[in-house]
Amino acid sequence: MKSINILILLLVCFSSMAQQPILINVDPLSNPDTFFVKLEVPQKLSKKNNVFQFPATAPGTYQTMNIGRLVSDFQAYDKKGKRLKTTFSAPNQYIIAKPKKLKSLHYKVAETFDTQLKDLPIYMMAGSSIERENVLVNAHTLSGYFSGMQKTPVGIRVNGKSDWKTGSALKVKDGYFIAENFDELVDSPIMSGKLSFAETTLAGAPIQIYTFSENGKVNSEMLLKEMTQMLNSAEKFLVKLPVDHYTFLFYFVENPSGVTGAWEHSYSSEYVIEEGEPTPAFLKQVIDIASHEFFHVITPLNIHSEIIESFNFEKPTASQHLWLYEGVTEWASHIQLFRGGVTNLDQYIANGLKQKIIVSELYFKPEWSLKKIADESFNGGEGAKQYGNIYYKGSLTASYLDIRLLELSGGTFGLREVLLDLIKKYGKGNPFSEETFFDDLAKMTFPEIKDFANKYILKSEDLPHEEYLAKIGLKYNRVAKNKVEITPIENPSNSQKMLFEAWSKNMEVK
Ligand SMILES: [Zn+2]
Structure with a gap:
């Protein structure tokens, strides 16, 4: 991506009132491709607030980012404007020698789109960008927090041009997007600039779409039109939406400078995608990604272990339940699109099964269990290379877990019903146990599920494609290294017919 000379000024003010938000001002109209941050501290900090922590990672990214690498000219001042001593403690901390005297911090942060990082490169959708016509703010790349102050409320304002639109899932108060704490700020990307906008409601919840498209090829209206069926089918699958509003932020870039993709959040998702002609195939691809991100409102955003619940920005900590x-x-x-009638059986088999099998086998190491992929996700190197298999082997494993559950329950209690029950049982503020989850899941369902988890999640036994697909009346045929055929069995047994019915139409409210 081109480097563009626009100055960003971030002004951060701490209020002396405990519940008054920290205020961050972003001014994209003043200068270069670096965020200039000014942080005002009106109240007295204590000794325990002496560390200013930049994030090592952020929830849902499963990558180590070490934002401290992007920070320069870090300076601390007292109320008379006298410089205070600070010490950099690699990779992400600045220690303030006399925190009780601290009045303000000034520092610069390089924007990630224009910064080439050889080691641990940052995915574009988890980065930040400042262009002449738009700004993308993922707050963990611009800001940190004082030790002991992760829970302090924070407000952020982007001061763009008068004709700019600004999108975020956060609510606005006095011109600022207000987050309850640093976690919520990081959970709420902000996009501002010459954006197109479209809106609808889903089960009474406003759904907003903001789109930046570098050459104007894609807009919010066409995305909404394409997305409507997916959203309706998602609502049916979930019975009740776990969100009361939701924002999609799309950023289409002509020449991506890094890994593109999407990042899920509690009330929004943000996409950095290579801009293409808005053909039906291109839009379908975008909607497939959006369907995945939207479903994250279930997990990990609602159903997660204690490791995700109290997120550690300082030290990346893997959860085995990736x-x-x-x-x-x-x-x-994928399955909700099929069961909702948006895709047919052939399309589901092609995208949800065959492609998953081929890609998983051709590009990833079979001996890496899903648990190992989770454990190694933050480690770069081989961990980063194998991570992608979670979308292939992980998705196939879920497919077979669903079939096993339907089999054990006589077609009444599949993975969808388990998810609906997990939402009731757990949720934000009520995490499941990282250590005992498989036991708890077996108790909620069937003892056999413990064995399934042991074989295919904790260990890395070969997935039983033929055996499991046969349960729902599908014939698995390995044609070549890079070709698999999956077709309906000609004369299915009654039990195969029953399970196929349950599997393919399982969208009733139970
Ligand atoms: Zn995801």
Whole structure:
């Protein structure tokens, strides 16, 4: 991506009132491709607030980012404007020698789109950008927090041109998007600039779409039109939406400078995608990604372990249940389109099964279990290379878990019903146990599920394609290394017919 000379001024003010928000001002009209941050601290900090922590990672990214690498000219001042001593503690902390005297911080942060990082490159959708006509703010790339102050409320304002639109899931108060704490700020990307906008409602919840398209090829109206069926089918699958509003932020770039994709949040999702002609195939691809991201409102955003609940920005900590957060989400995003009638059986088999099998086998190491992929996700190197298999092997494993559950329950209690029950049982503020989840899941369902998890999630036994697909009356045929055929069995047994019915039409409210 081109480097563009626009100055960003971030002004951060701490209020002396405990519940008054920290205020961040972003001024994209003043200068270069670096965020200039000014942080005002009106109240007295204590000794325990002496560390200013930049994030090492952010929830849902499963990558180590070490934002401290992008920070320069870090300066601390007292109320008379006298410089205070600070010490950089690699990779992400600045220690303030006399925090009680601290009045303000000034520092610069390089925008990620224009910064080439050889080690641990940052995905574009988890980065930030400042262009002449738009700004993308993912707050973890611009800001940190004082030790002990992760829970302090924070407000952020983007001061763009008068004809700019600004999109975020956060609510506005006195001109600022207000987040309850640093976690919510990071959970709420902001996009501002010459954006197109479209809106609808889903089960009474406003759904907003903001789109930036570098050459104006894609707009919010066409995305909404394409997305409507997916959203309606998602609502049916979920019975009740777990959100009361939702915002899609799309950023289409002509020449991506890094890995593109999408990032899920509690009330929004943000997409950085290479701009293409808005053909039906191109739009379908975008909607497939949106279906996946939207389903993250279930997991990990609602159903997660204690590791995700109290997020550690300082030290990346892996949860072994990545299979649930990403694998099950990927499965749900495909199966809901099929069960909702948006795609047919052939399309589901092609995208939800065959492609998953081929890609998983050709591009990833079979001996890496889903647990190992989770454990190694933050480690770069081989961990980063194998991570992508969570969307293939993880999704297939979810497919077979669903079939196993339907089999054990006589077609009444599949993975969808398990998810609906998990939403009731857990949720934000009520995490499941990282250690005992498989036991708890077996108790909620069937003892056999413990064995399934052991074989295909904790260990890495070969997935039983033929055996499991046969249960629902589908014949698996390995034609070549890169070709698989999956077709309906000609004379299915009664039990195969029954399970196929349950599997393919399982959208009733139970
Ligand atoms: Zn995902």
